[in-house]
Amino acid sequence: MSSQMAPSPGAAVRFRGVRSRWGALALPGAAALAVFFVVPLAYMLVRSLSDPSPRNYVEVITSSIYLKSYATTLLVAVWTVVVCLVLGYPYAYVMARSSRPISMILGFCVLMPFWMSILVRTYAWTVWLQDNGLINTFLLRLGLIREPMALMGNALGTTVGMAQVLLPFMVLSLVTAMKRIDPALELASRSLGVGPVRTFLRVFLPLSGPGVFAGGLIVFVTALGFYLTPAILGDPTKPLISQLIVERVNTLLDFGGGGALGIILLVLTLVILLIGARFVDLKEIVGLRGES
Amino acid sequence: MTTIGAESAHLSIRSLSKRYKATVALDGVDLDVRRGEFVTLLGASGSGKTTTLQCIAGFVSPSSGSLLLDGVDITTRPAHKRNIGVVFQNYALFPHMTVAENVAYSLRARRAPKEDRKERVAEALRTVRLNGFEDRKPSELSGGQQQRVAIARTIVFRPDVLLMDEPMGALDKSLRESLQLEVMRIHRELGMTVIYVTHDQEEALTMSDRIAIYHSGSILQVGSADDLYERPTSRYVAEFIGESNTFPGTVEPGPGGLALRTDGGQLLALGDAPRMSSGRRAVLVVRPERMSVTARGAEIPEGANHVDGTVRDVVYIGASLKYVIEMAGGETRQVRVPASAVDPVIVRGTSVVMAWQPASGIVFPEPEG
Numbered sequence: 023m024s025s026q027m028a029p030s031p032g033a034a035v036r037f038r039g040v041r042s043r044w045g046a047l048a049l050p051g052a053a054a055l056a057v058f059f060v061v062p063l064a065y066m067l068v069r070s071l072s073d074p075s076p077r078n079y080v081e082v083i084t085s086s087i088y089l090k091s092y093a094t095t096l097l098v099a100v101w102t103v104v105v106c107l108v109l110g111y112p113y114a115y116v117m118a119r120s121s122r123p124i125s126m127i128l129g130f131c132v133l134m135p136f137w138m139s140i141l142v143r144t145y146a147w148t149v150w151l152q153d154n155g156l157i158n159t160f161l162l163r164l165g166l167i168r169e170p171m172a173l174m175g176n177a178l179g180t181t182v183g184m185a186q187v188l189l190p191f192m193v194l195s196l197v198t199a200m201k202r203i204d205p206a207l208e209l210a211s212r213s214l215g216v217g218p219v220r221t222f223l224r225v226f227l228p229l230s231g232p233g234v235f236a237g238g239l240i241v242f243v244t245a246l247g248f249y250l251t252p253a254i255l256g257d258p259t260k261p262l263i264s265q266l267i268v269e270r271v272n273t274l275l276d277f278g279g280g281g282a283l284g285i286i287l288l289v290l291t292l293v294i295l296l297i298g299a300r301f302v303d304l305k306e307i308v309g310l311r312g313e314s
Numbered sequence: 315m316t317t318i319g320a321e322s323a324h325l326s327i328r329s330l331s332k333r334y335k336a337t338v339a340l341d342g343v344d345l346d347v348r349r350g351e352f353v354t355l356l357g358a359s360g361s362g363k364t365t366t367l368q369c370i371a372g373f374v375s376p377s378s379g380s381l382l383l384d385g386v387d388i389t390t391r392p393a394h395k396r397n398i399g400v401v402f403q404n405y406a407l408f409p410h411m412t413v414a415e416n417v418a419y420s421l422r423a424r425r426a427p428k429e430d431r432k433e434r435v436a437e438a439l440r441t442v443r444l445n446g447f448e449d450r451k452p453s454e455l456s457g458g459q460q461q462r463v464a465i466a467r468t469i470v471f472r473p474d475v476l477l478m479d480e481p482m483g484a485l486d487k488s489l490r491e492s493l494q495l496e497v498m499r500i501h502r503e504l505g506m507t508v509i510y511v512t513h514d515q516e517e518a519l520t521m522s523d524r525i526a527i528y529h530s531g532s533i534l535q536v537g538s539a540d541d542l543y544e545r546p547t548s549r550y551v552a553e554f555i556g557e558s559n560t561f562p563g564t565v566e567p568g569p570g571g572l573a574l575r576t577d578g579g580q581l582l583a584l585g586d587a588p589r590m591s592s593g594r595r596a597v598l599v600v601r602p603e604r605m606s607v608t609a610r611g612a613e614i615p616e617g618a619n620h621v622d623g624t625v626r627d628v629v630y631i632g633a634s635l636k637y638v639i640e641m642a643g644g645e646t647r648q649v650r651v652p653a654s655a656v657d658p659v660i661v662r663g664t665s666v667v668m669a670w671q672p673a674s675g676i677v678f679p680e681p682e683g
Binding site for chain 2: 209211212
């Protein structure tokens with residue numbers, strides 16, 4: 023009888039056994055990651071220190087060209103976050119607070135760019151932004167400007183192009199956080215005599231903060247590694263770090279130097295993630311958020 | 315039905331309706347609430363009680379009808395300018411603020427001076443017996459405590475009317491009972507007008523001055539617990555409030571006025587001669603405690619209605635005893651007898667007679683067609 027009274031511990035152990043065997047399902051993916059990611063990364067690290075020597079790093083750190091490029095890269099990433107936030111926040115708000123069909127249509131629109139090649143999207147921007155592009159032609163015809171404005175070939179073009187690519191990440195982070203805000207809180211605030219604007223500022227905005235941080239962090243970190251968009255829309259005289267890496271490796275065949283630039287970018291990204299982790303639950307970004 | 319003059323009403327609801335595309339959530343609701351009165355909107359879910367509350371709060375704008383507060387039309391006034399407090403079922407406390415900040419929220423919005431604010435927050439927390447919890451976050455409190463914070467947050471700005479939307483719905487039974495007493499005490503102490511929504515009949519009967527019974531978007535009857543129990547004006551209310559036995563049948567002339575021929579063939583005398591014509595389908599409702607049970611063959615009081623049956627079950631409920639009695643057709647009815655008046659001869663299986671005075675029954679016509 024007593025064995026029937028206590029079936030749960032045995033069941034739990036058996037269940038755990040089943041789960042540990044499940045773990046094998048992750049093996050192919052883990053193996054692929056090890057072969058195609060960890061090994062090349064280690065190889066790059068070794069090469070950056072040995073081809074010809076660790077002097078690669080000294081060269082990068084003491085060169086104003088590289089330091090400036092890192093600074094430009096960070097600045098463009100910051101601007102990209104700002105643009106994504108300004109465009110994404112109201113969009114996410116509507117998406118989180120509207121009825122299901124509207125919310126689904128908005129979600130579809132946000133995800134649509136994912137199905138198009140970044141290359142195609144970025145070249146599409148040149149149709150709008152170049153000197154004889156649609157915007158300049160239109161404004162010239164209207165007589166609002168006398169000479170074409172420089173809309174690309176500078177940080178503006180890069181930021182616009184990168185923001186377009188990264189906007190979905192921002193919107194999805196924001197929507198996740200906003201959907202967690204109980205609509206009754208806004209009603210409660212209204213009933214307590216607080217108008218819609220101050221209700222937004224004092225209740226909704228602070229509670230959407232985690233989404234802003236999470237979206238900002240993921241957009242910022244991803245923006246640091248962009249190559250195609252700055253190469254097509256950016257300023258060739260102020261290259262981002264990814265462009266310099268390509269130049270080192272492809273043009274100068276300096277694998278050690280390129281490796282050093284890459285490792286520094288990687289370390290920079292990890293440092294920013296670590297600092298960010300103090301403010302954001304990183305689990306939220308990787309989708310591991312528990313039920314707690 | 316108790317009606318009060320519109321001129322003495324604190325809050326007046328006039329033929330309020332709310333339609334969503336295909337559905338009618340509210341269909342011409344009228345209700346006058348006196349200053350300081352505790353009125354409960356009682357009904358099944360989807361009956362319109364919460365929609366009424368949301369219209370009063372200003373969260374939902376009615377399709378037609380109007381709301382008057384002290385005679386002033388507030389139908390289109392935005393929620394934050396109504397001075398009407400709301401307590402929500404899921405508390406809706408601001409999770410990023412402490413208890414004190416939650417309670418002070420409305421005062422900060424009204425730019426009350428800091429000293430005054432502090433004093434009123436302390437007073438409100440004293441009223442709900444939560445002083446000492448000022449610096450806690452809502453997530454550190456139990457459900458009951460959170461709801462008391464929500465009440466403090468609402469009473470602190472002294473609203474004209476306090477709306478409570480199933481505030482105890484998420485609490486367990488014992489907590490619910492103690493919070494009911496708490497809410498009643500706060501209502502008494504502050505003399506606030508309270509409109510309370512619930513689907514819990516017992517809660518409504520315990521707490522309210524008057525109860526409005528909702529059914530598919532309209533109010534069927536408004537009255538005190540006693541009114542609704544003793545003088546229901548519809549079969550729905552009679553069956554909704556308390557326990558009741560029903561005898562469906564057809565009206566026909568009887569020995570002393572109109573009577574009801576039940577579907578089982580018995581002729582039951584009707585009390586106050588209802589204005590119903592012969593041949594009309596109707597249902598007679600009798601409360602279980604208005605009936606008596608005697609063993610078959612015993613003397614039946616003069617003029618009483620009586621129906622034969624067999625005891626199927628005897629249930630002890632504290633001070634009274636409930637008999638479940640099976641009638642000829644297999645249907646059961648219930649009779650409640652005070653424990654002091656129980657006849658020990660009657661046990662499960664005894665053949666008995668249920669009897670009641672005609673005046674104890676209420677007859678309702680069935681809808682035609």
